[in-house]
Structures are given as structure tokens and as C-alpha cells.
Amino acid sequence: MIVRDLKDLKNTHRDIAHQQWTSVRMLLAEDGMGFSFHITTLATGSEHQFHYKHHLESVYCISGRGSITDLGTGETHQIHPGVMYALNAHDRHILRAEQELVMACCFNPPVTGDEVHREDGSYAPAAELEET
Numbered sequence: 431m432i433v434r435d436l437k438d439l440k441n442t443h444r445d446i447a448h449q450q451w452t453s454v455r456m457l458l459a460e461d462g463m464g465f466s467f468h469i470t471t472l473a474t475g476s477e478h479q480f481h482y483k484h485h486l487e488s489v490y491c492i493s494g495r496g497s498i499t500d501l502g503t504g505e506t507h508q509i510h511p512g513v514m515y516a517l518n519a520h521d522r523h524i525l526r527a528e529q530e531l532v533m534a535c536c537f538n539p540p541v542t543g544d545e546v547h548r549e550d551g552s553y554a555p556a557a558e559l560e561e562t
């Protein structure tokens with residue numbers, strides 16, 4: 431069994447900080463679960479364009495307020511605590527945090543921890559990371 435406390439993972443290799451978002455990967459590929467599990471915090475007023483071409487992702491809002499726009503359909507959905515979205519079609523999207531958003535996220539396949547967001551908003555597939 432794996433038991434971890436978010437606060438113990440701060441400032442470890444599982445905790446990554448970008449300018450407008452931070453993310454603690456409570457489960458990574460190395461944990462062998464078949465998915466990764468992240469607690470991601472997006473700064474108030476920030477806007478993010480993501481496109482996980484090689485991953486499926488579901489995201490649950492723990493706290494905060496914002497919206498997500500599906501760039502395929504143009505539809506915008508409000509995000510607040512209790513709302514989940516699943517990018518079941520690798521949907522290109524914009525995520526906006528009107529108030530700081532704290533989100534619980536699952537990725538399939540799991541993130542290894544070495545990915546960086548590419549210009550198109552995607553993460554490379556794990557196989558490509560091994561090559562580089």
C-alpha cells in the first residue's frame with residue numbers, strides 16, 4: 431500500500447512549479463498504478479492552454495472558481511468545487527482560474543515526472559521521453 435501526505439511531498443521531485451501553476455504528483459509512473467495522480471494549483475487570474483494529445487486526463491475541482499473552454503466545440507463550462515471534467519477525446523482546451531483553483535487530476539498513461547509542456551500544450555508520450 432502507498433500512503434502519502436501532500437505536505438510531505440512539497441519541495442521533492444514530485445513537486446513542480448511553473449510561473450502560473452504548481453503541481454504535486456502524488457502518484458507517478460514509477461509507482462506502477464497505471465495512472466498518475468496530481469494535485470494542481472492554478473494561480474488567480476491565470477489562463478492555460480493545454481492539449482494532452484498522448485494522455486487521457488480527468489480533473490476534479492477541490493476549491494476555487496474558473497472555467498474551461500473546449501477549443502473543439504467553443505463551449506465553455508463553469509468550474510467550481512464538485513465539478514469534474516474528463517478529456518476523453520484529448521480535447522484541446524483553455525482553463526481559466528478566476529479564483530485560485532486546486533484540482534485533483536489523473537493521467538492515463540501516467541506521467542513520469544520528466545515531461546515538459548510543449549508549445550502545443552501537450553506532453554510527449556513516455557516512449558519519446560525515453561528516446562531523448
Ligand code: 9YT
Pocket residue numbers: 453454455468470480489533535
Ligand atoms: C489541471 C490540469 O490540467 N493539470 C494537469 C497536471 C499538471 N499540468 C501537471 O502535473 O503536469
